Amino acid sequence: xxxxxxxxxxxxxxxxxxxxxxxxxxxxxxxxxxxxxxxxxxxxxxxxxxxxxxxxxxxxxxxxxxxxxxxxxxxxxxxxxxxxxxxxxxxxxxxxxxxxxxxxxxxxxxxxxxxxxxxxxxxxxxxxxxxxxxxxxxxxxxxxxxxxxxxxxxxxxxxxxxxxxxxxxxxxxxxxxxxxxxxxxxxxxxxxxxxxxxxxxxxxxxxxxxxxxxxxxxxxxxxxxxxxxxxxxxxxxxxxxxxxxxxxxxxxxxxxxxxxxxxxxxxxxxxxxxxxxxxxxxxxxxxxxxxxxxxxxxxxxxxxxxxxxxxxxxxxxxxxxxxxxxxxxxxxxxxxxxxxxxxxxxxxxxxxxxxxxxxxxxxxxxxxxxxxxxxxxxxxxxxxxxxxxxxxxxxxxxxxxxxxxxxxxxxxxxxxxxxxxxxxxxxxxxxxxxx
Amino acid sequence: xxxxxxxxxxxxxxxxxxxxxxxxxxxxxxxxxxxxxxxxxxxxxxxxxxxxxxxxxxxxxxxxxxxxxxxxxxxxxxxxxxxxxxxxxxxxxxxxxxxxxxxxxxxxxxxxxxxxxxxxxxxxxxxxxxxxxxxxxxxxxxxxxxxxxxxxxxxxxxxxxxxxxxxxxxxxxxxxxxxxxxxxxxxxxxxxxxxxxxxxxxxxxxxxxxxxxxxxxxxxxxxxxxxxxxxxxxxxxxxxxxxxxxxxxxxxxxxxxxxxxxxxxxxxxxxxxxxxxxxxxxxxxxxxxxxxxxxxxxxxxxxxxxxxxxxxxxxxxxxxxxxxxxxxxxxxxxxxxxxxxxxxxxxxxxxxxxxxxxxxxxxxxxxxxxxxxxxxxxxxxxxxxxxxxxxxxxxxxxxxxxxxxxxxxxxxxxxxxxxxxxxxxxxxxxxxxxx
Numbered sequence: 001x002x003x004x005x006x007x008x009x010x011x012x013x014x015x016x017x018x019x020x021x022x023x024x025x026x027x028x029x030x031x032x033x034x035x036x037x038x039x040x041x042x043x044x045x046x047x048x049x050x051x052x053x054x055x056x057x058x059x060x061x062x063x064x065x066x067x068x069x070x071x072x073x074x075x076x077x078x079x080x081x082x083x084x085x086x087x088x089x090x091x092x093x094x095x096x097x098x099x100x101x102x103x104x105x106x107x108x109x110x111x112x113x114x115x116x117x118x119x120x121x122x123x124x125x126x127x128x129x130x131x132x133x134x135x136x137x138x139x140x141x142x143x144x145x146x147x148x149x150x151x152x153x154x155x156x157x158x159x160x161x162x163x164x165x166x167x168x169x170x171x172x173x174x175x176x177x178x179x180x181x182x183x184x185x186x187x188x189x190x191x192x193x194x195x196x197x198x199x200x201x202x203x204x205x206x207x208x209x210x211x212x213x214x215x216x217x218x219x220x221x222x223x224x225x226x227x228x229x230x231x232x233x234x235x236x237x238x239x240x241x242x243x244x245x246x247x248x249x250x251x252x253x254x255x256x257x258x259x260x261x262x263x264x265x266x267x268x269x270x271x272x273x274x275x276x277x278x279x280x281x282x283x284x285x286x287x288x289x290x291x292x293x294x295x296x297x298x299x300x301x302x303x304x305x306x307x308x309x310x311x312x313x314x315x316x317x318x319x320x321x322x323x324x325x326x327x328x329x330x331x332x333x334x335x336x337x338x339x340x341x342x343x344x345x346x347x348x349x350x351x352x353x354x355x356x357x358x359x360x361x362x363x364x365x366x367x368x369x370x371x372x373x374x375x376x377x378x379x380x381x382x383x384x385x386x387x388x389x390x391x392x393x394x395x396x397x398x399x400x401x402x403x404x405x406x407x408x409x410x411x412x413x414x415x416x417x418x419x420x421x422x423x424x425x426x427x428x429x430x431x432x433x434x435x
Numbered sequence: 436x437x438x439x440x441x442x443x444x445x446x447x448x449x450x451x452x453x454x455x456x457x458x459x460x461x462x463x464x465x466x467x468x469x470x471x472x473x474x475x476x477x478x479x480x481x482x483x484x485x486x487x488x489x490x491x492x493x494x495x496x497x498x499x500x501x502x503x504x505x506x507x508x509x510x511x512x513x514x515x516x517x518x519x520x521x522x523x524x525x526x527x528x529x530x531x532x533x534x535x536x537x538x539x540x541x542x543x544x545x546x547x548x549x550x551x552x553x554x555x556x557x558x559x560x561x562x563x564x565x566x567x568x569x570x571x572x573x574x575x576x577x578x579x580x581x582x583x584x585x586x587x588x589x590x591x592x593x594x595x596x597x598x599x600x601x602x603x604x605x606x607x608x609x610x611x612x613x614x615x616x617x618x619x620x621x622x623x624x625x626x627x628x629x630x631x632x633x634x635x636x637x638x639x640x641x642x643x644x645x646x647x648x649x650x651x652x653x654x655x656x657x658x659x660x661x662x663x664x665x666x667x668x669x670x671x672x673x674x675x676x677x678x679x680x681x682x683x684x685x686x687x688x689x690x691x692x693x694x695x696x697x698x699x700x701x702x703x704x705x706x707x708x709x710x711x712x713x714x715x716x717x718x719x720x721x722x723x724x725x726x727x728x729x730x731x732x733x734x735x736x737x738x739x740x741x742x743x744x745x746x747x748x749x750x751x752x753x754x755x756x757x758x759x760x761x762x763x764x765x766x767x768x769x770x771x772x773x774x775x776x777x778x779x780x781x782x783x784x785x786x787x788x789x790x791x792x793x794x795x796x797x798x799x800x801x802x803x804x805x806x807x808x809x810x811x812x813x814x815x816x817x818x819x820x821x822x823x824x825x826x827x828x829x830x831x832x833x834x835x836x837x838x839x840x841x842x843x844x845x846x847x848x849x850x851x852x853x854x855x856x857x858x859x860x861x862x863x864x865x866x867x868x869x870x
Contacts, residue, residue, distance in 0.1 A: 004487055004739050006527030008480050009511060014524065016531055017475035017538075024476060036799045038776045038806035038825075040452035041459060045443050045557055046481070046543065047502075052439055067482075069504040071547050076444060089449065092441030096451055098824040102806065103452075108481065112506050122480055132810070139788065139809035150799070255789040257796060304439050341473045353574065354690040361692060364471045364585070371473035371537065374574035375567070389533040390473075 011121035013324055018337040022158070023323050025337075027106060029154040030126060030317070037147045039104040039128055044085040046108060050075035052088050065111045078110035082127035082316065083273075083301075090131060091305030100132040100140065106319070120320060126151070129314035131301060136311040138249065141277050141297055144313050146256040148281060148293050151317065158332050159322060160285030162292065163260030166253075167267030167278045168246045169296070171229065174238035179217050189221065194268035196225070224265055249277060260284075267294075275299040279315070289325055293317040342430060343370040344387035348399035350376040356398040359408055359423055366427045387413065394430060446556035448759055453772040457593070458758050460772075462541060464589040465561060465752070472582045474539040474563055479520040481543060485510035487523050500546045513545035517562035517751065518708075518736075525566060526740030535567040535575065541754070555755060561586070564749035566736060571746040573684065576712050576732055579748050581691040583716060583728050586752065593767050594757060595720030597727060598695030601688075602702030602713045603681045604731070606664065609673035614652050624656065629703035631660070659700055684712060695719075702729075710734040714750070724760055728752040777865060778805035779822035783834035785811040791833040794843055794858055801862045822848065829865060 008014045015023060031041065050068060068077040079085055082105040090097065105127040112121060128147060130140045145164055152162045172193065176186045192199075192207040199207070208218040223231055229246075232239050246263055253261045269278040276297030283292050295315025302310045326332045343363055347356040356372055363370040371390075373383045380397075387395040397409040402420075410426045411418040421429065443449045450458060466476065485503060503512040514520055517540040525532065540562040547556060563582060565575045580599055587597045607628065611621045627634075627642040634642070643653040658666055664681075667674050681698055688696045704713040711732030718727050730750025737745045761767045778798055782791040791807055798805040806825075808818045815832075822830040832844040837855075845861045846853040856864065 003741060004523070005484065006523050006740050008523075009482060009484060009509065012480040012482065014479060015477075016528065017477070020476055020478055023478075032802075035775065036802055036804050038804055040775065041455055042450075042452070043455055043458075044449060045447040047444060047447065047545075047557060049440065049444060067504060067506065069502060071502065074444065088439070088441050088443075093451065098821065100808075100810070100821075110482075122482060135810065137810045137812070139785075139811065143807070143809055256792055305441050306438060340470065340475065350574075357691055367467075367471055369471050369473055372578070373535075374578055375535070375570065375572045376574065377572070386533070 009121070011119070013120055013122065013320060015324075015327075017340075018334050019327055021337040021340060022327070022332060022334060026155045026158060026323060027124075027126075027319070030151045030319075031104070031106060033151045033154045034104045034126075034128060034147070037102070037150065039102040039147075042086070042089065042103050042105050043107065044079075044082075044089055044105065046078055046110070047076050048079055048085060048088070050077055053077050053079065053084055067110050067112050080109055080111050082107060082109065082125060083129075083314070086127070086129060087302050088305055090310060091302035091308070094133075094306065094308055100130050100136060102128070102130050104128045120324075123318075123320035126317040126319045127314065128316075129301075129312050131310050131312040131314075134309050134311065136297075136313065138245070138277075138297075139252065141313045142249065142252045142256045142258070144295065144315055145253060145261070145279055146258050148295075148315055148317065149258055152281065152283075152292065159283055159292075159326060161260070162281050162283055163262070164253075164258065164279050164281050165262055165264035165267045166246065166249065167263075167265050167269070167280075168242055169268075169275055169278060170242040171239070171246060171265060172268070174236060174242045175221075175224070175232065178232070178236045178239055179220060181212075181217075185211055190268060193221075193266055194270055196266045229263070229265060246277070269294055269296055273298045276313075281317075283322070286322075286326065286331070289322060291318065292322055339391040339393070341369045341371055341390055341392050343368060343394045343396055344383075344390060344392045345370060345372040345396045345398060346380065346383040346387065347372055347374065347376045348380060348383075348397065352376070352398050352400065352403050355403040355406075359396060359398060359426075362423050362427060363430070366431060368427065368430050393433065396426065444556070446554070448555055448557065448755060450759075450762075452775075453769050454762055456772040456775060457762070457767060457769060461590045461593060461758060462559075462561075462754070465586045465754075466539070466541060468586045468589045469539045469561075469563060469582070472537070472585065474537040474582075477521070477524065477538050477540050478542065479514075479517075479524055479540065481513055481545070482511050483514055483520060483523070485512055488512050488514065488519055502545050502547050515544055515546050517542065517544065517560060518564075518749070521562070521564060522737050523740055525745060526737040526743070529568075529741065529743055535565050535571060537563070537565050539563045555759075558753075558755035561752040561754045562749065563751075564736075564747050566745050566747040569744050569746065571732075571748065573680070573712075574687065576748045577684065577687045577691045577693070579730065579750055580688060580696070580714055581693050583730075583750055583752065584693055587716065587718075587727065594718055594727075594761060596695070597716050597718055598697070599688075599693065599714050599716050600697055600699035600702045601681065601684065602698075602700050602704070602715075603677055604703075604710055604713060605677040606674070606681060606700060607703070609671060609677045610656075610659070610667065613667070613671045613674055614655060616647075616652075620646055625703060628656075628701055629705055631701045664698070664700060681712070704729055704731055708733045711748075716752075718757070721757075721761065721766070724757060726753065727757055774826040774828070776804045776806055776825050776827050778803060778829045778831055779818075779825065779827045780805060780807040780831045780833060781815065781818040781822065782807060782809065782811045783815065783818075783832065787811070787833050787835065787838050790838040790841075794831060794833065794861075797858050797862060798865070801866060803862065803865050828868065831861065 066077050108122055109125055110122055188211045196204045212218050229243055267278055267280050274296035278296030280291045281293040283289055293315055297313045300309050301312045345356050345360050347353055360370055360372045373386050395411045402408055407420050408426050409420050501512050543557055544560055545557055623646045631639045647653050664678055702713055702715050709731035713731030715726045716728040718724055728750055732748045735744050736747045780791050780795050782788055795805055795807045808821050830846045837843055842855050843858055843861050844855050
């Protein structure tokens with residue numbers, strides 16, 4: 001019989017135990033920050049009706065990347081982001097939730113796109129959203145950015161520092177008005193702005209020229225990035241308002257304690273549903289990862305599900321993408337995650353098992369991760385080899401003498417020193433060592 | 436425009452924030468126990484190749500319940516249990532893992548079956564498996580059972596007590612030999628034994644009679660449940676061996692500290708891949724939930740993936756099924772999960788925001804879950820209403836006077852008493868209260 005393949009499907013992440021422990025610890029810390037900041041964790045279904053998934057304006061683009069299937073008469077698919085489910089959930093529970101409602105989701109997302117480096121078909125994102133009915137102060141935009149920074153800071157020992165760049169949808173709307181662009185031109189120029197970072201100066205200029213065929217207008221757009229938005233003060237009331245909102249907001253971010261924030265009008269967040277300020281976080285030490293987190297404000301989250309108007313500001317951290325890339329590149333030191341078990345209890349013969357199990361229970365009751373080697377007929381040599389391989393700090397040896405004297409022999413695996421102690425004293429030794 | 440449906444697809448679980456917090460806390464405690472017992476957490480892909488999913492012997496039965504789809508040339512589907520992925524993973528990483536290897540998975544599983552009460556299309560199970568190469572002492576079967584009990588005990592305040600019933604595959608194999616059944620009869624009788632609890636005495640007898648048409652044999656099988664296995668000592672060496680293994684094992688469970696364990700030969704665990712002892716946990720206070728956890732020993736976990744022989748003992752806890760049923764029935768008191776945020780900071784005007792944000796940061800730095808009400812133009816009445824609705828223990832009010840005097844007004848929301856304190860003293864008051 002042919003053996004079946006042991007590799008996961010291409011584009012799927014599979015971590016080894018030590019990697020998983022590091023990943024889980026990062027998730028734990030980040031979720032703890034979110035709880036301290038008053039966010040409720042939601043765990044919504046990974047499968048949604050196709051009509052719910054097709055909520056987004058860029059559905060055509062998304063559909064080609066989706067895992068879609070049919071069960072009975074119902075077309076359904078795996079979620080590709082956290083927002084579609086959140087919209088449905090919030091619209092369905094308007095009376096069960098208190099607004100402004102703070103929600104966070106740490107969950108798997110699915111995209112059927114072809115495997116590329118750093119792109120996965122199954123990946124975790126960590127979403128956070130604050131939603132208000134009818135109104136939501138711009139203070140919440142600053143709050144979301146400060147919460148993301150707090151969250152990323154909680155794992156800075158792994159990912160290093162971070163900074164944030166803030167853009168503005170209203171600026172571009174007002175600017176396109178001022179330039180007198182038609183709706184096709186607006187869309188095309190906006191896509192160019194969004195991709196400017198990746199395409200570079202020259203290609204950007206060519207794109208503008210293709211779209212606009214008007215040197216003056218092209219130069220004014222390029223000037224936003226060269227001379228800055230200040231050039232366009234006093235050109236129109238709406239432009240002034242958009243620029244004032246943005247500059248005031250940067251002051252606000254300082255009040256919220258956000259470090260390393262700057263305006264960058266090339267931050268646009270694609271064609272997604274954002275309508276206000278938008279932002280992107282990058283990692284100081286890892287520019288190659290591009291965007292670590294991004295988000296912004298949207299005018300109505302639930303319009304396809306409810307007549308109630310829900311204004312929101314939200315963001316997602318590319319959790320899997322960041323951590324898997326940093327682990328694979330060796331940027332995260334995994335050695336400290338290789339030793340999850342503190343003590344191996346080695347049992348010299350099944351007749352000594354009852355006493356040995358009492359020792360294991362005492363260790364576990366003291367919250368000391370420990371295992372017994374339960375193939376009790378194996379030689380000491382095999383048993384100590386196991387303790388060595390799982391890299392415990394201590395091994396405890398239980399033989400005839402230990403049982404008779406109600407003691408344990410405890411061996412420090414690094415130094416090799418061995419002593420005979422009462423169980424309670426061994427627990428104290430190990431706990432003292434853990435601090 | 437028609438509004439889209441806000442309910443999740445039928446058969447999918449969607450918890451409200453307070454329910455989710457209780458669910459997450461149970462998961463956290465149970466996973467902590469597993470870590471203390473030396474288990475490595477694995478988070479494997481939810482999507483596997485169809486040929487990997489079809490690993491199991493009861494594939495025909497499973498296939499009708501699967502979410503299967505195709506992407507490019509590859510047929511794939513959502514996992515219906517944790518074992519298929521674990522087998523593939525272990526076979527693919529024989530040299531990366533230390534055996535006996537202890538693995539746990541807490542992950543979503545998918546079944547496309549039609550919605551029935553208490554059956555879900557997406558649900559969490561918590562798996563734990565211990566695997567050895569070529570050999571694995573029966574001590575590990577006892578260890579798995581004791582670990583499950585420790586895990587369930589960690590959430591006993593929610594689910595109450597538990598007990599375990601142990602059955603034996605080798606007993607039935609030897610017994611069928613002794614009775615001289617052919618292979619079809621074996622299979623049919625085994626299915627009847629497995630379903631005996633659900634079908635009742637009479638239907639069981641009818642089934643036996645249909646299958647065997649031999650009063651003597653039928654009566655001997657019924658006698659296992661009426662007079663017990665002891666009747667069949669000294670009938671054959673293999674029966675004696677199977678009975679001895681089982682009775683010795685019950686002694687072993689006592690050594691491992693397992694409470695409430697008894698032999699029950701109707702515990703069979705269906706047609707799944709078990710080859711040794713099998714077991715099922717039930718909840719003392721919730722017999723209506725039937726099996727809370729179940730598992731057993733299998734002779735070769737990875738035979739379809741590798742020539743290395745991996746003997747294992749494993750079990751799964753029906754996590755979603757238990758918790759959702761107990762929550763829905765009101766057996767779990769959710770009121771203590773309704774109050775996740777300790778402090779609401781109310782800000783009387785945007786000019787007081789910078790000072791208020793300093794207060795919020797001080798609270799969060801002290802790990803006190805807290806939020807600021809950032810719609811600072813709202814009246815005090817609206818703001819205190821919000822604090823009331825999210826049920827914080829305290830509200831802190833920041834107005835002109837507080838900013839001027841560098842103090843905070845802190846209100847105990849239950850008693851209504853209010854006092855003015857320095858920030859550090861307010862933090863102490865709240866922390867003291869938390870203990």
